[in-house]
Amino acid sequence: DTGVSQDPRHKITKRGQNVTFRCDPISEHNRLYWYRQTLGQGPEFLTYFQNEAQLEKSRLLSDRFSAERPKGSFSTLEIQRTEQGDSAMYLCASSPGGVSVGANVLTFGAGSRLTVL
Amino acid sequence: SQQGEEDPQALSIQEGENATMNCSYKTSINNLQWYRQNSGRGLVHLILIRSNEREKHSGRLRVTLDTSKKSSSLLITASRAADTASYFCATVPSGTYKYIFGTGTRLKVLA
Numbered sequence: 104d105t106g107v108s109q110d111p112r113h114k115i116t117k118r119g120q121n122v123t124f125r126c127d128p129i130s131e132h133n134r135l136y137w138y139r140q141t142l143g144q145g146p147e148f149l150t151y152f153q154n155e156a157q158l159e160k161s162r163l164l165s166d167r168f169s170a171e172r173p174k175g176s177f178s179t180l181e182i183q184r185t186e187q188g189d190s191a192m193y194l195c196a197s198s199p200g201g202v203s204v205g206a207n208v209l210t211f212g213a214g215s216r217l218t219v220l
Numbered sequence: 221s222q223q224g225e226e227d228p229q230a231l232s233i234q235e236g237e238n239a240t241m242n243c244s245y246k247t248s249i250n251n252l253q254w255y256r257q258n259s260g261r262g263l264v265h266l267i268l269i270r271s272n273e274r275e276k277h278s279g280r281l282r283v284t285l286d287t288s289k290k291s292s293s294l295l296i297t298a299s300r301a302a303d304t305a306s307y308f309c310a311t312v313p314s315g316t317y318k319y320i321f322g323t324g325t326r327l328k329v330l331a
Binding site: 208 | 250251253255260261262263264265268308310312316317318319320321322323324
């Protein structure tokens with residue numbers, strides 16, 4: 104297992120188009136997170152999955168954002184009708200879950216950078 | 221809103237010096253974590269300190285936690301050029317699952 108994988112690494116799109124990002128977490132991790140990060144800022148929480156259940160979603164997200172984790176393994180994040188303000192790095196992270204201290208440590212992917220023209 | 225706030229926002233030191241950065245948070249926590257991010261990359265976990273711990277060491281890293289002041293500090297001793305990165309603290313407010321990251325401290329270590 105090589106860690107958390109994200110695809111694509113870079114995406115350039117025109118305003119109004121839809122984009123989809125994929126995240127493959129570490130296989131034994133049942134918790135999966137999506138974050139968004141803009142230049143000079145810290146990661147901003149978007150949503151959280153435990154297995155296939157989406158348990159928390161940021162109120163900052165508009166209806167244009169949707170995420171799925173259909174079989175509790177990989178996850179997708181879709182942005183519909185993209186706007187220039189959506190330009191950011193989209194980060195995926197996973198953690199094992201459970202009660203041990205290591206259960207709460209996040210492993211991040213390298214991110215998917217979105218540029219909306 | 222961001223819960224963690226790091227201070228200073230930027231720090232520039234010479235190789236071999238120590239670097240100290242601070243984090244403040246707002247609500248009760250179970251643990252606090254520090255992450256490092258190299259430019260344009262994902263974040264890497266550095267160290268976790270539980271709410272019932274006051275100090276923890278890992279290699280050249282030393283973390284302290286003061287729950288009464290809702291603050292933490294990260295000390296990097298004998299810094300190296302490779303330590304150049306942004307450093308973030310992260311907490312999980314009680315009753316939620318989301319990790320809240322601050323705006324980070326951008327550390328530059330000059331060779």
